[in-house]
Amino acid sequence: GDDGHRTDAPGVTANMFEWNWSSVARECTNHLGPAGFRGVQVAPPADSLKRTSLGNGSDTVLHPWWEVYQPVDYTLTSRMGTAAQFAAMVSTCRQAGVKVYVDAVINHMTGQGNTSYGGQSYTHFSYPAVPYTAADFHQKGTGPNDCSSSSGGIEDFNNVHQVFKCELLGLADLNTSDPGVQSRLAAYLNTLIGYGVSGFRVDAAKHIGQADLDAIYRQLHRTKDGLRPYWALEVFGGGPGILSPQAFTTSGSVLGLDGVKQIRDAFKSYPDQHIGSLATLQVFGSGSGLTPSDRTLSFVTNHDTERNGDALSYKDGSRYLLANEWLLASGYGSPQVFSGFTFSSPDDSPPSDANGIITDADCGTGRWTCTHRNPGIVGMVGWHNYVGKAQRANFYTDGDNVIAFSRGNRGWAAFNNGTSPKTITVQTGLPGGDYCNVLASQRSGSGCTNGAPPVHVDSHGLVTTTVGPSGAVGLDRANKL
Ligand code: ARE
Ligand code: CA
Incomplete structure (x- = not known):
């Protein structure tokens, strides 16, 4: 097209x-x-x-x-x-x-x-x-535009003739x-x-x-x-x-x-x-x-x-x-x-x-x-x-049910699919400073909405944060204080 x-x-x-x-x-x-x-x-x-x-x-x-x-x-x-x-x-x-x-x-x-x-x-x-x-x-039959399965329906989903020309669910x-x-x-x-x-x-x-x-x-x-x-x-x-x-x-x-x-x-x-x-x-x-x-x-x-x-x-x-x-x-x-x-x-x-x-x-x-x-x-x-299209970087996993990664130097996120909280210290790829966790809040003036505590990234880009069970932390520079 x-x-x-x-x-x-x-x-x-x-x-x-x-x-x-x-x-x-x-x-x-x-x-x-x-x-x-x-x-x-x-x-x-x-x-x-x-x-x-x-x-x-x-x-x-x-x-x-x-x-x-x-x-x-x-x-x-x-x-x-x-x-x-x-x-x-x-x-x-x-x-x-x-x-x-x-x-x-x-x-x-x-x-x-x-x-x-x-x-x-x-x-x-x-x-x-x-x-x-x-x-x-397409109708049941033997002509070039017909369906040749015995029922007129798709009997074999791996048969190209039937998949194209026979009835799906009798439709x-x-x-x-x-x-x-x-x-x-x-x-x-x-x-x-x-x-x-x-x-x-x-x-x-x-x-x-x-x-x-x-x-x-x-x-x-x-x-x-x-x-x-x-x-x-x-x-x-x-x-x-x-x-x-x-x-x-x-x-x-x-x-x-x-x-x-x-x-x-x-x-x-x-x-x-x-x-x-x-x-x-x-x-x-x-x-x-x-x-x-x-x-x-x-x-x-x-x-x-x-x-x-x-x-x-x-x-x-x-x-x-x-x-x-x-x-x-x-x-x-x-x-x-x-x-x-x-x-x-x-x-x-x-x-x-x-x-x-x-x-x-x-x-x-x-x-x-x-x-x-x-x-x-x-x-x-x-x-x-x-x-946007920033490439994934700084991938971290505990080898089990927690992962974290950045997208270029624009954002970083962590996910915990486990049943207990997990504290990680990892590289975010982000500039040092305080960020609002976008899962729970947004930047508003000099603070985060909903009374959410900011997440601190140190001058080397490292963060220490606790990710709750079935929880996530998401930081991006649009929500940097
Ligand atoms: C309803 C009744 C039927 C009755 C029919 C006609 O349930 O008993 O025979 O009406 O009277 C949806 C519903 C159907 C419904 C149909 C029409 O799911 O239950 O039928 O609407 O109202 C294949 C197809 C795939 C298709 C799935 C369902 O390849 O395209 O089957 N999915 C789409 C939609 C559906 C929709 C239809 C198509 C029809 O997303 O919601 O059906 O428009 C393997 C195969 C797959 C196959 C799959 C079935 O993986 O490789 O090809 O998918 O199994 O799970
Ligand atoms: Ca068809």
Whole structure:
């Protein structure tokens, strides 16, 4: 997709999973922009499946969160709000300095139901509002555009034919190599770009394949900032060869899903759930087998992995926050903080009215996780922005669960994943003086906010500090007294 223009490269983003548009707008103005988040990822905005009855057996949630992954047409009437609310959200966020990245579901349409939030009727291979007809889909059969598995679904996730052309989870699979389908998908994405959207998280990109992704991307307009759209491809690791995340980095950036598991294991030593070993994080990124930093959207969890066991999640409490703080410091990828809603069963809906319309997010109810508002996270977002691309230096580990490092001579941070406090004396790379710990405070005049005691760095750059259990210390020169 290189037409000589730079591709939008997000800084730190927040993934506001299924927050409604008016709540995202409010967060951009009141929290995300002021905290230094440069972007926000939002849930799939297209009109989607609206279930009208429960399925069988264990199915107890009428409007599970995953309805939005079954698009019916590309108008923007969704569980998260109207087209007008979407447009207002994008412009409000941009005014707050927060770009908007959209989760784009373009591999498939639905796998169930017959009516949508926008009130459209459809059947499995017919979506009159787009319009798509049967000829626009891969179907079970033996022709060149057919799926040849016996069920018509993906039976083998390592078989490239099935992965590209058969149904994922029974979802009607678009014939994305067809120029007519490509132009309708590009028209949808260009409509979003017209609203001011800066790029996309491409859902199920592994099932579209590199050639079709490239053909769609080539038709995309430049963003309001004059850049090529960001293009972050969802490709679970584990597939061989052309199905691997690495093999998609020629088409765009990829989601850091293998990194999610490495982070989980470093902090929690899954599956044993021992205490983990942050010392392993001396090497993390391409050196530990992950995709290149400048091609990776990195995160501790997303909406899938918080439910499937691959990741730490809000349920891990302070350890989860610590992992996010560490990722923001690490310099790996474009880091993304996930803020969703609490759940007990994996299908649970976000807080919604009886019609499935998602209600305003309220951080006081315990129903929304609001990780992006946590003071330690906010402190490390500022630290992340301040250190920029400065290289990691002065790495220290106790060989167990405490690590510390600087980023050039701009910032220094320490992390303790253990259960007892640890006092360390280490080189920070920073000039001598007193600093506010950004996890708990900021510089304000000649002192630190919240009555936090300053941290002293001596004239040789050495600090002696105690890092609490599941705690961190972050110093940067913007918060030097
Ligand atoms: C729902 C029901 C299904 C039903 C279907 C159709 O749960 O029982 O068959 O509707 O009626 C989400 C939910 C699904 C939901 C779907 C549609 O997770 O439960 O199905 O929405 O509403 C593979 C893909 C990867 C995909 C995961 C889930 O490669 O792209 O499976 N992830 C994205 C999203 C999901 C979303 C979809 C795609 C669909 O992030 O949230 O599904 O839009 C190995 C393989 C991977 C495989 C992985 C599965 O690692 O290598 O390729 O990922 O296992 O864990
Ligand atoms: Ca496909």
